[in-house]
Amino acid sequence: MGEISGFSKTVSTADFRPIKPFTLALSGEEFSVCYFEGPPFKFKSTSKHHTSFVNCLRYSPDGSMFLTVSLDKNI
Numbered sequence: 001m002g003e004i005s006g007f008s009k010t011v012s013t014a015d016f017r018p019i020k021p022f023t024l025a026l027s028g029e030e031f032s033v034c035y036f037e038g039p040p041f042k043f044k045s046t047s048k049h050h051t052s053f054v055n056c057l058r059y060s061p062d063g064s065m066f067l068t069v070s071l072d073k074n075i
Contacts (some may be wrong), residue, residue: 004036005043013056019063027054033068050074 004026012028024041027033032048052071059066069075 004041007034013054015058017059017063017066018061025057025059025066027057027068029053031070033057 009029011026014026017023021037024036031050032046034046035044037044050070050072054068054070057068
């Protein structure tokens with residue numbers, strides 16, 4: 001369903017946006033969130049808002065909002 005690449009460190013969390021355009025968000029030890037759009041899933045963009053590991057990321061049930069939680073104590 002696509003190729004996930006571009007990570008040199010551990011990916012520890014992922015979530016799927018349940019409405020079109022379908023988006024897969026991945027994060028972990030690189031302090032950033034990478035977005036892949038599809039299917040087939042291809043890299044779309046990266047956001048860098050944290051200064052430490054991202055522990056969890058989730059889309060809201062309707063897919064309109066998104067949050068990340070990091071060891072830097074920011075949400």
